[in-house]
Amino acid sequence: MIKINHLYKMYRKGHMALDDVNLTIGEGMVGLLGPNGAGKTSLMRILATLIRPSSGDALIHGVSLKNAEDIRKMIGYLPQQFQVYPQLTGAEFLDYVAVMKGMSDPRKRKAEISRLLEEVNLAEKGNKRIRTYSGGMRRRLGIAQALLGSPQVLIVDEPTAGLDPEERVRFRNLLTRFSLGRIVLLSTHIVADIESNCRQIAVLDRGEVRFSGDLTRLQTTGEGKVWEGIVEESLFAKLDPMSIVSTRRTDDGLLCRIIADAPPIDMDAAVVRPTLEDGYLALLRSSQEEGAGQR
Numbered sequence: 001m002i003k004i005n006h007l008y009k010m011y012r013k014g015h016m017a018l019d020d021v022n023l024t025i026g027e028g029m030v031g032l033l034g035p036n037g038a039g040k041t042s043l044m045r046i047l048a049t050l051i052r053p054s055s056g057d058a059l060i061h062g063v064s065l066k067n068a069e070d071i072r073k074m075i076g077y078l079p080q081q082f083q084v085y086p087q088l089t090g091a092e093f094l095d096y097v098a099v100m101k102g103m104s105d106p107r108k109r110k111a112e113i114s115r116l117l118e119e120v121n122l123a124e125k126g127n128k129r130i131r132t133y134s135g136g137m138r139r140r141l142g143i144a145q146a147l148l149g150s151p152q153v154l155i156v157d158e159p160t161a162g163l164d165p166e167e168r169v170r171f172r173n174l175l176t177r178f179s180l181g182r183i184v185l186l187s188t189h190i191v192a193d194i195e196s197n198c199r200q201i202a203v204l205d206r207g208e209v210r211f212s213g214d215l216t217r218l219q220t221t222g223e224g225k226v227w228e229g230i231v232e233e234s235l236f237a238k239l240d241p242m243s244i245v246s247t248r249r250t251d252d253g254l255l256c257r258i259i260a261d262a263p264p265i266d267m268d269a270a271v272v273r274p275t276l277e278d279g280y281l282a283l284l285r286s287s288q289e290e291g292a293g294q295r
């Protein structure tokens with residue numbers, strides 16, 4: 001279990017990236033969802049002991065972040081900008097990382113590397129240079145390096161960014177497999193990444209936790225706030241663009257889906273069942289309105 005207590009991160013020039021974050025994260029796949037700049041990377045880097053919080057602490061399986069050496073043994077981390085050495089082969093790269101992680105026995109390293117290459121579906125590519133790998137393969141190699149030493153906690157920062165839909169699905173399934181008996185904390189701003197396989201979701205916005213719970217509860221946040229109706233082009237131009245979730249051209253006109261407490265006066269709209277994405281957008285909307293009210 002990860003228990004985050006009153007965590008703050010203030011960067012130089014006074015920017016508050018994390019503002020009293022409290023969160024309990026259990027076993028399985030956990031999604032950390034939030035728009036750009038929400039503080040996801042800051043939180044993950046703190047948990048991976050790459051940066052220090054300004055104040056507060058987190059306990060990972062009971063160990064404080066202050067014991068960075070012990071925490072690092074428990075954690076595998078895949079950063080957003082994962083750097084590889086293109087001239088090395090996948091196996092050479094993993095061997096290099098394994099040495100850095102203190103795995104001194106070459107035979108054990110070799111066995112673990114071939115096991116991991118197999119697990120991430122790169123067994124046949126292990127002896128090829130990384131420069132020949134696709135984006136998805138590099139990301140899978142990134143997971144393999146994070147899993148070296150069998151960490152109990154895997155932290156992955158926006159791992160699906162830039163992947164094509166097929167690789168994205170493949171990558172999600174891979175993470176789900178690794179989440180059995182482990183904590184996999186996955187950050188993303190794409191709802192589909194967490195839709196099918198996350199047991200818990202936390203939503204971060206402007207440094208604060210706005211939600212923590214399961215998928216159904218996030219979805220119901222949108223209840224009574226999602227409206228659908230046909231609008232004329234002239235009305236469409238007047239709608240608040242921030243409230244429009246989707247538009248589809250039909251024979252009767254533009255079918256518009258919007259998130260609002262009430263539909264615009266001249267829109268003939270009916271309330272519809274929210275999707276998970278609607279729930280997330282409704283939550284962000286109310287969090288942003290709250291923020292605007294306080295400014």
Ligand SMILES: Nc1ncnc2c1ncn2[C@@H]1O[C@H](COP(=O)(O)OP(=O)(O)OP(=O)(O)O)[C@@H](O)[C@H]1O
Pocket residue numbers: 011012015016017034035036037038039040041042043189
């Ligand atoms: N080293 C830094 N110095 C100053 N400000 C920073 C630094 N790193 C991040 N920030 C700011 O802190 C806030 C949170 O950034 P962070 O990268 O943690 O968010 P994020 O949710 O991961 O965003 P993204 O999805 O865009 O990566 C942003 O406003 C960002 O500009």
